[in-house]
Amino acid sequence: MSSKNIELSDGNVEYHPLKPFLPEGCKVLFLGSFPPQRKRWAKDFCFFYPNFINDHWRIEGLLFFGDKNHFVDTENKTFKLADIVAFLEEKGIGFYDTATAVRRLKDNASDKFLEVVEKTDIAALLKSIPECRVIVTTGEKATATICETLSISKMPKVGEHVTIHNEDLPQHDIALYRLPSSSRAYPLSLDKKAEAYSKMFAFAGII
Numbered sequence: 001m002s003s004k005n006i007e008l009s010d011g012n013v014e015y016h017p018l019k020p021f022l023p024e025g026c027k028v029l030f031l032g033s034f035p036p037q038r039k040r041w042a043k044d045f046c047f048f049y050p051n052f053i054n055d056h057w058r059i060e061g062l063l064f065f066g067d068k069n070h071f072v073d074t075e076n077k078t079f080k081l082a083d084i085v086a087f088l089e090e091k092g093i094g095f096y097d098t099a100t101a102v103r104r105l106k107d108n109a110s111d112k113f114l115e116v117v118e119k120t121d122i123a124a125l126l127k128s129i130p131e132c133r134v135i136v137t138t139g140e141k142a143t144a145t146i147c148e149t150l151s152i153s154k155m156p157k158v159g160e161h162v163t164i165h166n167e168d169l170p171q172h173d174i175a176l177y178r179l180p181s182s183s184r185a186y187p188l189s190l191d192k193k194a195e196a197y198s199k200m201f202a203f204a205g206i207i
Contacts, residue, residue, distance in 0.1 A: 012103050013117050020096035021048065021085075026129040027092040028204045031122070033111045033142045034099045042078035047085075048095040049182065052077050055190055056138075056182035057084060062194045063201065064091075091206055094132070096125060098145035111141040122149050123169060130170035134161075134204045138181045146176060159196050161203070177203065 017035060032048070035041075041050035049056035057079050061070030064087070071080050071087075088094070101118035126132060137143040147155050156162045161177035177200050180186055180193050201207040 014102055014104065016097060016100045018046070018048065018096075020094070020125060021088065022094045022096075022125070022129050023089040023092055025092045026094040026132050027206060028134045028136060028201070029094040029096070029125065029129065029132050030136045030138070031120075031142055031146060032095075032097045032137070033139055033145070034097050034102045034114055037104070037107075043076055045078045045081055047079075047081055048097075050079075052079070053184055054182055055184060055193070058190065059182055059194050059197050060087075062190070063198055063207065068190065092131070093206070094129060096120060098122070098137075098142045098149070111139050114141060116141075116145060119145060119149055122146060123166075126169050126171065126174065132174065133171060134175045134177050134200070135164075136177050136179055136200060138179045143176070143178050150176075152176065159199075161200075175203070 017038070022029075030048070035048070036051050042052040057071040058068040061072070062068040064070075071084050073080055098120050099114070099116045099118065100120050103115040103117055104113060105115055106113040135146065137146060143155055146152065150164055150166065152162065152164060154162050156176055156178040158178050158180050161175045164174050164176055165172065166174075179196050179200055180188050182193065186193075198207065
């Protein structure tokens, strides 16, 4: 959960500002592409999905507590970090990204303009969380990077999953589950996104 300052190399290579969040007994691992620029982060929220207008934490609040604002500090326009961490540790939900270094080809948070410079060692992450049975992506770039990294020939469609078989992993078989993006730019209502996330969490045995 700790962070380091974003470093720049050659003027435009950006390194991941967060360490992997891998709680004990992690059952589900969300792997995104890369965090948005710091200027887009909510106040004092040094964690994953930090943009206040991204609905990831609203989706989880709605699913598990019946309130989309359960993790939202509306007054300060940020998220309740301590509550989120405690919840994730209880449920066994982890987070990281598929790239540890990128170039932003444009001054925005769009995956379309991210060039992956250094990929995450996903196999090493999975070896450190042997109880994990589901990897979740919410974007095409993250999904494509995982498929390339783990030699997966078939990319799952949104709302579907494929099974990864790898004898070198402690899990041997692990599901790659693709969900709709929690970005408001993705054309689907919050309720419909929550429905898709609910099916994944049920598949993983968390709800």
